[in-house]
Amino acid sequence: MVLVIIAVMLGMAIPSLGQLLSRSQLQVAQMDFIAALQHSRGTAITSGRYTLFCPSRDGSSCSDEMHWERGWLIGHDADRNNQPDHGALYTGSGYAGKLTIRSSSGRHFARFRPDGSASGSNLTLLFCARASAQHVLSVVVSNAGRVRGAPASASQAAECAQTD
Secondary structure: OHHHHHHHHHHHHHHHHHHHHHHHHHHHHHHHHHHHHHHHHHHHHHHOOOEEEEEOOOOOOOOOOOEOOOEEEEEEOOOOOOOOEOEOOEEEEOOOOOEEEEEOOOOOOEEEOOOOOOOOOOEEEEEEEOOOOOOEEEEEEOOOOOEEEEEOOHHHHHHHHHOO
């Protein structure tokens, strides 16, 4: 009888634990990106050089895509060709297979100026569990270079759930 009760309780708890794990993975990824973006901005300010934060498949060059779950890099970009000048300063591993991380259309990277600003339109990164709009987070980089995390809007959550 005790085993039956334990089995029933486990059956009820496992879905909740799965959702907790999924939410935790999203929060860790969001904080990881916030830290990397702030590091990139700080590097631009302290070095006095343009610094790039971009998606990367190989850890040595930027890829021109909207998906960031395979990884990213930070590098100086003095010639502003959207590629690191002398290799990456820092690389981050991805979340492929676990999460979908997608940038806003038209903005595939953040380039911080020596004064800490990030010219262009705001960059928004969406973080969602694969094929789920239940828990979606975002990271926004403003033109002034400010980095902030927030829950995604309902429309952003629906968009993130539909991505491949």
